[in-house]
Amino acid sequence: MTDNQIETTGTGWLGAVAILFALLLLANQANELLKQVVITPGSSAELGIAANCRADELEEEGLSLQECQLMVSSVQITLASSPSWFRSFQIGWSATGAAAAILCLLVSFGFINGNRPNHKLAIASFALLLLLDVLGFFAAVNTGPLLRALTLWPLLLWFFIHLCLLIAVVNAGQQKQRLGE
Numbered sequence: 001m002t003d004n005q006i007e008t009t010g011t012g013w014l015g016a017v018a019i020l021f022a023l024l025l026l027a028n029q030a031n032e033l034l035k036q037v038v039i040t041p042g043s044s045a046e047l048g049i050a051a052n053c054r055a056d057e058l059e060e061e062g063l064s065l066q067e068c069q070l071m072v073s074s075v076q077i078t079l080a081s082s083p084s085w086f087r088s089f090q091i092g093w094s095a096t097g098a099a100a101a102i103l104c105l106l107v108s109f110g111f112i113n114g115n116r117p118n119h120k121l122a123i124a125s126f127a128l129l130l131l132l133d134v135l136g137f138f139a140a141v142n143t144g145p146l147l148r149a150l151t152l153w154p155l156l157l158w159f160f161i162h163l164c165l166l167i168a169v170v171n172a173g174q175q176k177q178r179l180g181e
Helices: 003-038 055-061 065-081 086-112 119-141 145-178
Strands: none
Touching: 003 086, 003 145, 065 145, 086 119, 119 145
């Protein structure tokens, strides 16, 4: 087995896992961006207007009246627990996170397609994701208790996922250096 085959085999799993998580993060960030664009201050949910849960729409969507009312409550939680700066921060944070996920996705392809991956760029992209996780965590800590309860656990999960991937990429880079490449 040549050094190139050892490197490709040893880092192929890393590329596959990183691609999976990059796709999940991209979807997550896109959903958060859409949520922040759609849920705006001054909406009927924030003003306390009763939910328009029409029976025909509930039946069409397969929802109960209680589920419809809880969805309105969910929007109210987001609006009531968000400080004035949070929405604009989340829009920028989500857009940056989506771009970083795309960068990570592109970098991760180098680990599985037989090319020699750029370890420095991979380390930088995972470090950027880790930094974004920390920024998102500190922003969420400064929101109201209801929104904080919804957002902190997913942010911690992403932090540890990105930390593990960063450690794996750093380790793969060190192994590459030991092989003298």
